Amino acid sequence: MDEKGLSEEEVLGILEEARARDLKYRDGRILSSMCTAPHPVALKAHEMFFETNLGDAGLFPGTRELEREAVVMLGSLLGNPSAAGFIVSGGTEANLTALWAARNAAGKDKPEVILPDTAHFSFQKACDTLGLEAVRIPVREDRTVDTGLVEEAVGDNTAAIVGIAGSTEYGIVDDIPALSEIALENSVCLHVDAAFGGFVLPFLEELGYGSWPFDFSLPGVSSITVDPHKMGLSAIPSGGILFRDPGILERIETESPYLTEKRQHTLLGTRSGAAAAATFAVMKAMGRQGYRETVRHCMELTLKLYRGMEAMGIEVFYPTTNILVFDHRERDRIAGELSRRGWVVSRTRQGEVRLVIMPHVGKEDVERFLDDLEGVL
Ligand SMILES: Cc1ncc(COP(=O)(O)O)c(C=O)c1O
Structure with missing residues (x-):
């Protein structure tokens, strides 16, 4: 810690610079997290x-x-x-x-x-x-x-x-x-x-x-x-x-x-x-209605991804909730390429690719993801 404090403006400048380096849920690229943009x-x-x-x-x-x-x-x-x-x-x-x-x-x-x-x-x-x-x-x-x-x-x-x-x-x-x-x-x-x-x-x-x-x-x-x-x-x-x-x-x-x-x-x-x-x-x-609609949104997108991947011949597990896991013999290359294209995906302990479709993900994000996945394949 310095002897003398900074002005609030200076401190906020440092914070803004740090925050600018963070990923943001609202960009719709985080497909790995169980957290989301809060209400x-x-x-x-x-x-x-x-x-x-x-x-x-x-x-x-x-x-x-x-x-x-x-x-x-x-x-x-x-x-x-x-x-x-x-x-x-x-x-x-x-x-x-x-x-x-x-x-x-x-x-x-x-x-x-x-x-x-x-x-x-x-x-x-x-x-x-x-x-x-x-x-x-x-x-x-x-x-x-x-x-x-x-x-x-x-x-x-x-x-x-x-x-x-x-x-x-x-x-x-x-x-x-x-x-x-x-x-x-x-x-x-x-x-x-x-x-x-x-x-x-x-x-x-x-x-x-x-x-x-x-x-x-x-x-x-x-x-x-x-x-x-x-x-x-x-x-x-x-x-x-x-x-x-x-x-x-x-x-x-x-x-x-x-x-x-x-x-x-x-x-x-x-x-x-x-x-x-x-x-x-x-x-x-939110009320029950708000949460129901949020779950509907996430499940519809999860199933859209599921169908899109199935159509590409990918081995994808039918989702129970808004988590989608798929496997492929080239899964390391696919995960790497998706990451180079700006998508944040995660992996299971078995090495399959795991996507969590949270409320910050929109229909256009899912469509762009499917396009990129097809390109990568
Ligand atoms: C099923 C389950 N239990 C517990 C946890 C731990 O929660 P937290 O990271 O909020 O401590 C997680 C986090 O992903 C989870 O998925």
């Missing part, structure tokens, strides 16, 4: 609430109420308006919080968590920090976790089972009803990671794209991660962690004697009230 009301909420701290919520009762209402809205989206929970920093913190609570509630000496092979890497961090043994379960041909193997893996040390509703790489949904049965029969927690799918799957059925039950309407589901900063269109950071049983929060209670509220149930101490306000604001502004 404008989220920016306004961040400006209004930027100094609020939900780690000391007694100072900010208005903000705390917005968080509660955001949690109720998330709960009703996910089949249980009386679920308890918080707006956290994202899917990683939400998954970590869920396993923290499940581990403490289970009280096992050598706690294990049963994880689909497709689980997001945040679970690896959670297992490492919480001292949980990860029991990895292979997926079936359709890339959903093999529930027969999950059943066999449940044992005396199982603290939790994890199911994925909208996997990071393929956007597919595990057989959560079967996992729910297994969890109930064995009296273990079932955590559903719907970080991506939470704002997609509830609308797919209404739009006629099929039904993938995954939420609290299944009696074995104990907790759900849902990320407003992905398909929820809120600003980063915003994750949601919801628990069916509010009593489980006692298992992660920490005393905070010198603050306005004497107990906390989140990993973070000081935490963003702006994230909660923005998430509340976006859900109010």
Whole structure:
């Protein structure tokens, strides 16, 4: 740090220069990200609430109420308006919080968590920090976790089972009803990671794209991660962690004697009230109808890409959600050429090319992408 501060104009100049080097969602070239351009009301909420701290919520009762209402809205989206929970920093913190609570509630000496092979890497961090043994379960041909193997893996040390509703790489949904049965029969927690799918799957059925039950309407589901900063269109950071049983929060209670509220149930101490306000604001502004139309937009473009690629003879996996994965014997060359033409695509662990069609992608972007792909081929 320099001894003397710069003028605001000078500082803003530096910021502008840095920002100019960033990619922008609105350019429609980012086909690799689960985040997107946030709804404008989220920016306004961040400006209004930027100094609020939900780690000391007694100072900010208005903000705390917005968080509660955001949690109720998330709960009703996910089949249980009386679920308890918080707006956290994202899917990683939400998954970590869920396993923290499940581990403490289970009280096992050598706690294990049963994880689909497709689980997001945040679970690896959670297992490492919480001292949980990860029991990895292979997926079936359709890339959903093999529930027969999950059943066999449940044992005396199982603290939790994890199911994925909208996997990071393929956007597919595990057989959560079967996992729910297994969890109930064995009296273990079932955590559903719907970080991506939470704002997609509830609308797919209404739009006629099929039904993938995954939420609290299944009696074995104990907790759900849902990320407003992905398909929820809120600003980063915003994750949601919801628990069916509010009593489980006692298992992660920490005393905070010198603050306005004497107990906390989140990993973070000081935490963003702006994230909660923005998430509340976006859900109010969008309503179910707004999200349904957003999902419709993304699914129509995803299927347009699917059909376009199929017509080119590309081996492309039929999408469950707005994630499209294709394979080709020349996939490295294709991915490289697409990148040279300005497209940002990602790759699965298997090396297939992965596209995430988020709300910032438009019809013209998809048409240009298909043209470029044909050119590359
Ligand atoms: C299914 C799933 N869970 C969890 C996460 C982690 O979320 P975050 O990056 O917000 O911490 C992701 C991120 O892509 C995800 O796809």
